[in-house]
Amino acid sequence: MTVARIGIYGLGTMGSALALNMAEHGIDVAISNREVPRINAFMDASGDLSKRLHPHETLAGFVAGLEVPRLVLFMIPSGDAMDEMITRIAPLLDHGDMIIDAGNADFHATRRRAADLARQKLHFVGMGVSGGEQGARHGPSMMVGGSDHSWQQLAPVLSSIAARFRGDPCVALLGPDGAGHFVKTVHNGIEYADMQLIAELHSLLRYGMAWTPPEVADLFTVWNDGPLQSYLVGITANILRASDPDTGHPMIDVIKDSAGQKGTGRWTVIEALCLGQSATMIEAAVAARSWSSEKDTRQTAETVLGGARLGVSLSAETLADAFLAARILAHAQGFRLLSEASDHYDWQLDLARIAEIWRAGCIIRSALLDDIAAAFHDTPKHGELILAPVIAERLGHAIPALRETVAAAVHAGHAVPALSAALAWYDSMRQGFGTANIIQAQRDVFGRHGFQRLGQSGVHHGPWWD
Template identity: 35%
Template sequence: MQVALVGLGVMGKNLALNLIEQGMTLVAYDKNPDAGEELLSCAKSQGMADRLHIVSDLGDMVKRLTPPRSVLLLVPAGELVDKVCNELVEAGVDCNDIIVDCGNSNYKDGISRKLKYQNKFEFATMGISGGAEGARHGPAMMASGSEGGWERVEPWFEKVAASYKGESCFARVGQSASGHFVKMVHNGIEYALMQLIAEMYQLLRLGTNRTPHEVAEIFNQWSEGALNSYLLSISSHILSLETDAGEALVDLIDNKVGAKGTGLWTAQNALELGIAVPSLVAAVQARHLTNTADTHAAKEMTYAAKATTLIELDLDELKDAFMFASLLAYRQGLALIKGASRAHQWKVDLSKTLQTWRAGCIIRADYLDNIAEGVEFIDTLETESLALRKITGQAMMTGLAFPVLSSTQTYFATLTTPSNGHLVQAQRDYFGEHGIKTRCGDVCHLTDLVEIDAKVR
């Protein structure tokens, strides 16, 4: 199999080595010649250079490929993707060639590009998760579309991707640009889980006065059981790291969190589609709040420091609450994918989506089987749901911030207990005459109900 790869940054370089190791002949290009030389050097050191061809321009790359061509793009999202696509057209790709955008592009751009290039080449999208290590040894690959070019490369991607119990973590999850949407939601879940783990650490560290090393031991115990996950495991490792002087490394890190956009896109699309994902949105806002001091509104958003309160925690209840909140974060993400699939007619297969997340990716976890069982399984977790309610209440009493924990409890309570929506809708009708629907299903105004009640009296 012969394939081309454009973009030899950290992800591109490692994916290139993975492709070669699996037996593909690779033609690679990057506008930075040093990146090509670095890849060639790595390939030589691993005895794989005979299947690698570094080219100096896209024209040479297209000439070296035997039609029909398969080209993977791992370039930064945005205008650069279009620039490379246009250059590939000028270089001679044709309608039988498939170009796969493997970066973190906005799915809306993918939809537009499929239309823009439909008579020039097959444009497809694929989200890749797993970081540099995953790209090198087996990532999660969320592809989409029904382009005929997939038939050429799909068997190879199934080898390149991670595997779980003998099953590949590559799948075409749905139509159009759904692969990038699924990857976007994957990242939104990732935001929520990372923040939730950080909140567990915060509660144990400042709420119960434990050391980072003690928290690491608790996380490690959780990881040895049903809660085993990549993010919890690396968090345990991070918290166990110390300087030569015995100081926790986590205490030396600036308390500002970066972001590259996919979490924000998740929140925006959830709002546009009218699907509630409060845990995911709260995680995005939590990152924004860590950077408040750098904003123009810093003076308006900076308040005097407040004292916090120590509490007593039952660690078994904390573990149950963490498990339940984690499951709900995944369920919110899957609900968003399902809603988008319905709105865009993508026919996304949620079972295939979960299969891609079982190994190789950042949000992989042993309890994904439970998530696949759906709401019916969630409803059986009475002990865990009560633990979430109790732990959230205790956490808030410390005076510390727990945006994802509290948002998750609110999400579950809103869907499982009586809501207050009737009063809010009445308020809307009172000042804006938006109309109300009675429990009988009739649509009217608040004044109509008053008149009916008066007549009855």
């Protein structure tokens, strides 16, 4: 029996694509799946690559078909399903073998599983995979969390199948235990914000400036050839050119305006708050998706409250600069969260390297990430992306356009929660003296919480009770 270098359990969209990617790169892969008929169907559809794929209907046979030390990659739903499979497979493994969870897992669960399996002398890796089906099949971006020993075993396999940016594989060991899954969670949070920004700009162009979908598509195509180049901008241009084969209408106009979500954006917001941060742009994007699900309520409110949106007059150049400013700020909030988590969990995340492995393969890949990586290599003041000279300069040029765009949208009644959150955060961060003195005084009045005085140490109280 052929001994495979790695095993993949779970032949859904992503697992199947990863297995084919590995096989295409000359790696022998053992495969298995809970539903056995799926195994045979996958083998039949694999063509010439099937010679590198080795199917197993039983878990015992799957484990026996792996080279030692064994590498077992699970691409299954996170949560209870992963815990169940660990319980089933761990007794079949030997000391030094490795379990890899490549799903979108809660990093807290990854940390727990890593600690539990370490006591059994098994390695556990939490690996974020971005790029969707096409990325997994032809080159994803992968964010690995685990031990140095695990990385030494995994690196040859993962580096061979990863996306490449100017020859550099978009995969890296980012830290121990849950680091990889946490970085993937924040990646998805930034993805939420980027998607919402594009949606808001599309809405302004369509309903504020009366552009047709093909006209918006042409603008996005122009943007995709310059500093705003990104995977999401590119696919949105293609979306806006598509026609519904049933009605002949623009495809975008027959899609219900109610967005789904699988939870990773919400996880990002929750973890930001737990760490004393606030990723307001990601929160705005999550909120917008939640509000979108209330279709019936919104339709009623349109009648009761009035839903008219007035026209806006904004140039394409202004919108482009507003988009650039907002995208920079969304990434800055995400990287602030990564930095805070790195300190809290002692992960020692390399922010520049994270930006580098996001430059190809993943959903948020864009030209901007090259600049972000360079900015972090130069170690900006306080570790803040917005304080890096090149980024601060770009913001200085683009913020007036963001301000003009948000003002016009608000005046005309257009909902732009993510664009508004970007501007509010930027203005908050650039004020050396803000508004919290009032809040501290209020807290002292009703709860005697005390406050710090400017230029004096210790805790002080006001004369409210004299």
